[in-house]
Amino acid sequence: MLAVALPTVWLSGAGAAAQSQSQSQQAGQAAEQTLVWTADNSYTEYKSAPATATAGPVTIVFETNESTGNTFGMSHTLTFDVSSPGYNHDVNVNIMASPFDTSGGRHEVQVNLTPGTYRYYCMIPGHAGMVGELVVTSAGPTDTTPPQVSASVSGDKDADGNYVSSASVTVSA
C-alpha cells in the first residue's frame, strides 16, 4: 500500500510546485519597477542612478534633498534626452527638483520604457557632467504553459492489486 501511495505524494508535490510557479509569474507581471535617481551637492554627477531596467511600466523617482546629501539647496533636473541620435526618445521626463520645492525634493513620474538606451542628464547650467545612460532590455517571454508531469508505478502486485516487495515509481516532468 505504501508504494501505491507514493505516486500520489509525488504528483501532489509536482502540482504544488507548478501552482507556486504560476503564482510567482502572476506576481512578476503585476510588480512594477521603481527606478530611483538621487542627487547631492555635486554638479558633476548624480549621487545614484540605475544602469539597467526592463521594458514596461516604470515608476521613476528623482530625489534631491538633505536625505540624499543635498545640503546646499541646489536644484537639479532629471531630464531624458529627446533629440540625440542613437537613443530612445519615447518618454518625456523632465523633473526639476530642489530640497525646498513643494515636494521636498522628491518627485515621481510614471513612464513606459521600451527596449533600447535612454540618455539622461541634468539641464541646470554648469551641471553638464551629470549625464548617464539607462539600458532597457525587453521582458523575457512569459511562460504560461504548465509543466507536463506524469508518474507511473511498476512492480509485482498481489491478488488485491497491492505491490509486493519493491515497486518502481517513475516520475517525468
Ligand SMILES: [Cu+2]
Ligand atoms: Cu544638476
